[in-house]
Amino acid sequence: ARAFAAIVGAAGNVVTWGAPHGGGDSRSVQQQLVDVQHVHISEFACAAIRADGSVVTWGSAVAGGDSHDVSHMLFDVVEISATNSAFAAIRLDGSVVTWGDPENGGDSSAVHEKLKNVQKVYSSSTAFAAITSDGSVVTWGASTGGGDSTAVQGELLDVQQIHANRSAFATVKLNGRVTTWGALASGGNSSHVQERLVDVCQIHSTARAFAAMQTDGTVVTWGAPSAGGDCSSVELVDVLQILATEDAFAAVRGDGTVVTWGCRDSGGNCQAVQTQLSNVR
Template sequence: MKNVPPASASHNHHLLLSLKDKAIAIWLDWLVTVHRPRRLAAVQERRIRRARANAVISAGHSHSLALRADGSVACWGDNDNGEAPPAGVEGDFVAVAAGRDYSLALRADGSVACWGDNDNGEAPPAGVEGDFVAVAAGSGPGSGHSLAVRADGSVACWGRNNHGQAPPAGVEGDFVAVAAGLDYSLALRADGSVACWGDNDNDQAPPAGVEGDFVAVAAGTQHSLALRADGSVACWGDNHFGEAPPAGVEGDFVAVAAGSGHSLAVRADGSVACWGWNNAGQAPPAGVEGDFVAVAAGNRHSLALRADGSVACWGNNTFGQAPTDASRLGELNGTRFMTL
């Protein structure tokens, strides 16, 4: 038998490098084809959960709502129409929505409680029975329509319908979230696209809808926002104050809110980005630092919920809708708010 000379050290070294390269290649392929999609899916799922959790706080024209940890609703600000009773509203609620001069709250059993102005049938005192999973209230001058997503994905509508924003027969579809602006409505489909109906004078509600991979929507007075799965924000509609830049807003955002002329978005690090109308300090260009998990935008005031269950306010406080003094904030934060 012929003797085979032992492999040289150089040969062994090259063999090990070759095996190492193959191992790295296999590992990289796993990262790209298996791990990265899983990681992205997990990130997007967290973003969806955080975006939907935004429903625990809401800002109307001049009043504010927040869901307490015990399921009751705290109210502060203008109460001329009974939209923000100082004692709050007791109940087993899971979401809130503040309209122009009225309020909605979704109960754990799927029914909706309503209080405040009901001139257009937007807030019937007896509430609205149903198997609902999400609610929205119109929040512009003269606006008075309400939306609720049923468990089967269809949308129920009631209240003012002068622009087709609240058809009494509702809207069929596979929807998971809704938003109501001034005389127009948005609904997020399960596939990530957005359906729009109602007034479209400023392109805030294009009848053909908006295609995209969205996880949340927000409706201002006449501008719309949608949060993409990658964390960026798409904007359309009125941009008079820079509240809806056509190119959108890049960032790693997890929640959005639209007011009369300003926009807010919570970053993954908990800080809040602001753009648009800032005449009352409702949208400081530098943003607001903090450990926030949810935001809400009213006419000229803003709210943000911290991870510890306390609330921060800024902007117009004429009616006590956005207090910044320590004593009033101490009262509001005396009972922990729900953070989901």
């Protein structure tokens, strides 16, 4: 994101600042920004949901700041998700409306008929993945960012959770198994750890890697080694919680100690404060 947007006062007005072409200048739509409930910010634009379910957009026109072409469909909106340059809105009836850069998820016409009874939409930097009420998944956007899941479509059943990093997706299914797709080097390929990905209860991500926590407190990682995809140097047992930065992970264990891995400059090495990291909650 390149701008901020704050909802102020009981009237639901919006104040913006930052890069003018990234949503920091909302003067062109200021009179429409009333009764705003939520503001969603992409890399270059903003979209606000008002109390009546209508949507107001501003910022870079080609990146979702101009929703004129779909304005007649933007009603009864309950939630909005964003890639770097496109938006996807879920309506009350479970349908989805998209706009912005067509290459990065702004054009969902190829999967329009499948986008029914959608519960939630998740996003990487350039693609969307929607989970429907029957646990199936629909994807669109840049194939390099996870917009094409055809190779694993047969596995995308009974999906309970979807997680995304910058260019890949990972799902947790009802049986605790995991399915991944997207950029192979960023976690879209988990084949080398697939047999270990059982009884998964949570998945966390850095920009280019994933970490799956299992019900027994162990952790499995994959993706770019330099971004946390390789945890072979640390002991990950009795883990209660995982946190992530852009390129590193930190795990809190049952005894209150902390283990870190990934890029040193992103927090992957806590050696300097290791003695202080006790009784962490």
